[in-house]
Every structure is written in C-alpha cells, then in structure tokens.
Amino acid sequence: ETGVTQTPRHLVMGMTNKKSLKCEQHLGHNAMYWYKQSAKKPLELMFVYSLEERVENNSVPSRFSPECPNSSHLFLHLHTLQPEDSALYLCASSQDATSYNEQFFGPGTRLTVL
C-alpha cells in the first residue's frame, strides 16, 4: 500500500448526477494532486493543492470542483459530467510541491459517465 487511499474504487453516474470522489493520505504530506488517466493518453494533471491552498488548475472544466479541507483529505466534486469524462481519476501526494519530490499515488477511481 502506498499510504494514499481513494473511494469509491468504481463509480457509474448519469450526466445529471452529482457525486464526489474522496482521497486520503496517511503520509504527513503537504501537497496533493488530482490526475485524469484516459486510455492511450498521458496522465493529465488537473489540480494541485499545497498546504490546503489550490495552486494549480490546469484548464479543467468547472464541472470538476476540488476541495481540500485539510492536508490529509482531498475531494473532487462532480456534476453534469459528459461521457468523455469517463476515465481513471488518480489522487497523489508528495512531501511538498517543489522539485525532486516523489509523488505517491492512490489506486484510483474508475469513473463511467452514461
């Protein structure tokens, strides 16, 4: 285990639903990340939080809304998604958001949008 957990592991939702993905890290890290992993595409960085403050938003549509209530927890709130948003959503954490820091990944949430 990497020390990063994600729930749920699988999620199926309709385009009008609202759901949330949860990530928790038990490593005492100060930075947390959301990535999107689609088939045959590189991992795409979505958001970065450093000390609970959002510091990166890589042109992600507003239908994805992150929340970081404390340094151990990260949420991704989803609403009115599109079928092309179906993917594996990975959470990661690192000691901080500077260079040379290993990122520890959770197992991901497999999201299917119908």
Added chain:
Amino acid sequence: GENVEQHPSTLSVQEGDSAVIKCTYSDSASNYFPWYKQELGKGPQLIIDIRSNVGEKKDQRIAVTLNKTAKHFSLHITETQPEDSAVYFCAASIKNYGGSQGNLIFGKGTKLSVKP
C-alpha cells in the same frame, strides 16, 4: 507546450532478456526524471528517478540513463521476470506555480509483457 514522448508503446520480451524504454522531453529546464510502474488495478508507483546532475543511476536490475544535451532518458531492466509485466511511465519535471520544477508531465506509457 511541454511534452514527453515515450517509445515503444508495447514491448514483449522473454523472461531473462533485457527491456529498454526510451523517452524524450521538450523543456530544457526539466531537472527531475522519475519512472513509474503501474500494475493492473493499482496506481503508478515510483521505481527509480534521476536528477539532471547525474548521467546514470542503477538499482539492482533497473537502471536509468540521462542525456541532457539530447533531452533523452531511458529505462533499462535486465534479467526480466514475469512480475515485471506492467505499464511503465516516464515523466519529466516542469515549472509549477511557484516557479520551481515541482509538476510532472508524463509519457503515454509502455506496456511491458514478460513471457515465461
């Protein structure tokens, strides 16, 4: 924008053979190059990394080489075993909000199959 090219996309080897995966990057400021292994149903896990002030790094059967001039870096796995079968991703650091090389840009991955 910055990108990382990774080749090949699939690689099949016999157990005991060597496997080599190659990546090129575009941002000359990149200074950290990790390699991740992703097994089925799991998230990526770091297996080895290298910094720009080093040309080669080895850890048992795994080695990484870096050519900063050519912007190339490669992963070498010797004496492959069936449990090495997985998807391998290379990555390069890029500038983040604070101006440090804190974000990563990933290659598309290489699916390695090791046949017994």
